[in-house]
Amino acid sequence: MTDTSADIKVETTGVALSGGASVRDYIALLKPRVMSLVVFSGFAGLIVAPGYLHPLLAAVAVLCIAVSAGAAGAINMWYDRDIDAIMERTKSRPLPKGRISPEEALSFGVTLTLFSTMLMGLAVNWTAAILLASANAFYVFIYTMWLKRSTPHNIVIGGAAGAFPPMIGWAAVTGSVDLQSIVLFLIIFMWTPPHFWALALFREGDYAKAGVPMLPVVAGTESTKRQMLLYTLVLVPITLLPSFLGTAGPLYGAAAVLLGLRFIYLSVQVLRDDGVRYAKRMFGFSIMYLFALFGLMMLDRAPGLLSLFGLTGAAG
Ligand code: HEM
Numbered sequence: 457m458t459d460t461s462a463d464i465k466v467e468t469t470g471v472a473l474s475g476g477a478s479v480r481d482y483i484a485l486l487k488p489r490v491m492s493l494v495v496f497s498g499f500a501g502l503i504v505a506p507g508y509l510h511p512l513l514a515a516v517a518v519l520c521i522a523v524s525a526g527a528a529g530a531i532n533m534w535y536d537r538d539i540d541a542i543m544e545r546t547k548s549r550p551l552p553k554g555r556i557s558p559e560e561a562l563s564f565g566v567t568l569t570l571f572s573t574m575l576m577g578l579a580v581n582w583t584a585a586i587l588l589a590s591a592n593a594f595y596v597f598i599y600t601m602w603l604k605r606s607t608p609h610n611i612v613i614g615g616a617a618g619a620f621p622p623m624i625g626w627a628a629v630t631g632s633v634d635l636q637s638i639v640l641f642l643i644i645f646m647w648t649p650p651h652f653w654a655l656a657l658f659r660e661g662d663y664a665k666a667g668v669p670m671l672p673v674v675a676g677t678e679s680t681k682r683q684m685l686l687y688t689l690v691l692v693p694i695t696l697l698p699s700f701l702g703t704a705g706p707l708y709g710a711a712a713v714l715l716g717l718r719f720i721y722l723s724v725q726v727l728r729d730d731g732v733r734y735a736k737r738m739f740g741f742s743i744m745y746l747f748a749l750f751g752l753m754m755l756d757r758a759p760g761l762l763s764l765f766g767l768t769g770a771a772g
C-alpha cells in the first residue's frame with residue numbers, strides 16, 4: 457500500500473488515512489479529554505504569572521503544552537498496548553483495535569515531543585521547554601515504563617508529571633520557577649491521588665485483570681479510601697496558599713474553601729460507603745474541582761488577562 461494523499465478517503469467514522477487509521481484515531485492517541493484539563497491548568501499558570509507575554513507567544517506556549525502532553529499520551533498508548541487490550545475501559549483504543557500500528561504510534565509521539573520542545577525553546581524560552589520535556593519524560597519513563605507496573609505508589613510519584621503544566625505556563629511568562637508556581641504544582645500533585653484512586657476503586661477489576669498494581673488491588677479498598685481522605689486533607693490547605701501569596705485574590709480563596717469542604721465531605725462519604733457510588737461521584741467532582749480552582753484563579757486575575765491582550769495598562 458502506498459502512503460500518498462491519494463489514499464486518504466472519507467468514511468463514516470471520519471477521514472481515513474492509508475492503513476485504515478482515521479484522523480479520529482490519531483486524535484484519540486493524544487488522550488484529548490484528559491489533556492483538556494492539563495492544558496487548562498497550563499493556561500492558568502500563564503495567566504496568573506506576573507509579567508507580559510505577547511498573545512501570539514502565549515498561544516504558542518499553550519499549543520506546545522497540548523502537543524507535548526498529547527504526544528506523551530501517544531507514547532503511553534504505544535507502551536501500554538498489551539494491558540490496554542485487556543482492560544474494558546481501554547480495549548477499544550486504536551492500538552488494541554489494530555487501527556494504528558505500534559511503530560506509527562511511537563513515531564507520532566516522538567515526533568510531536570521533539571517538535572513541541574523545540575518550538576517552546578525557540579519561540580518562548582528554554583526554561584519552559586526544559587520543564588515541558590521533563591513533564592513528558594516523567595510521564596513516559598518514570599510513570600508509564602517504570603512505576604505503573606511495579607508499585608502501588610505509581611500515582612503518587614508518577615502523578616508529578618501532570619502537575620508540571622501550570623509551572624510551565626508560569627515559566628513561559630517569567631522564564632523562571634518561583635515559590636508561587638511551585639504551589640500550583642503542589643495543588644495538582646496532591647489532587648492526583650484522590651482523583652485517580654476514586655476511579656481505580658470502581659475500575660479495580662480492570663486493573664487486577666491486567667496485573668497493574670493499583671492501590672485498591674494491592675492494599676484493598678479500605679486502605680485506599682483512608683489514603684484518599686488523607687491526601688484531600690493535605691490538599692485543601694495547600695489550595696488556599698495562592699490567596700496568601702498573591703497569586704490569586706479573595707474570590708479564589710473563598711471558592712477554594714467551599715470547594716475544598718465539598719471535596720473533603722465526598723472523601724468522608726467514600727470512606728463510609730460500602731459500594732462505589734461515592735467513588736464515582738468523587739471522581740467526577742475531582743475534575744470539576746480542578747477546572748473550577750484554576751478557572752477562578754484566572755478570573756481573579758482578570759486585569760492581568762486584559763493586559764495580556766493589550767486592553768489595559770494594568771499588568772498582572
Ligand atoms: C498519574 C496521574 C493520573 C492518572 C493515572 C490518571 C488517570 C485517569 C484515568 C484512568 C482517567 C479515565 C480516562 C479514560 O477513561 O479515558 C482519567 C480521567 C481524567 N483525568 Fe486523570 N489521571 C492522572 C492525572 C491527571 C491530571 C494531572 C489531570 C489534569 C490536570 C487529569 C485529568 C483528567 C480528566 C479531565 C479526566 C476526564 C476525562 C474524561 O472526561 O473522559 N488526570 N484520569
Ligand SMILES: CC(C)=CCC/C(C)=C/CC/C(C)=C/COP(=O)(O)OP(=O)(O)O
Pocket residue numbers: 487490494521524525528529532536546588591592595604617618619620621
Ligand atoms: C508534557 C506534559 C504536560 C505531560 C503531562 C501528561 C500527563 C502526566 C497527563 C496526566 C496523567 C494521565 C493521563 C495519566 C493516565 O495514564 P494511565 O496510563 O494510567 O491511563 P490509561 O490507563 O487511561 O492509559
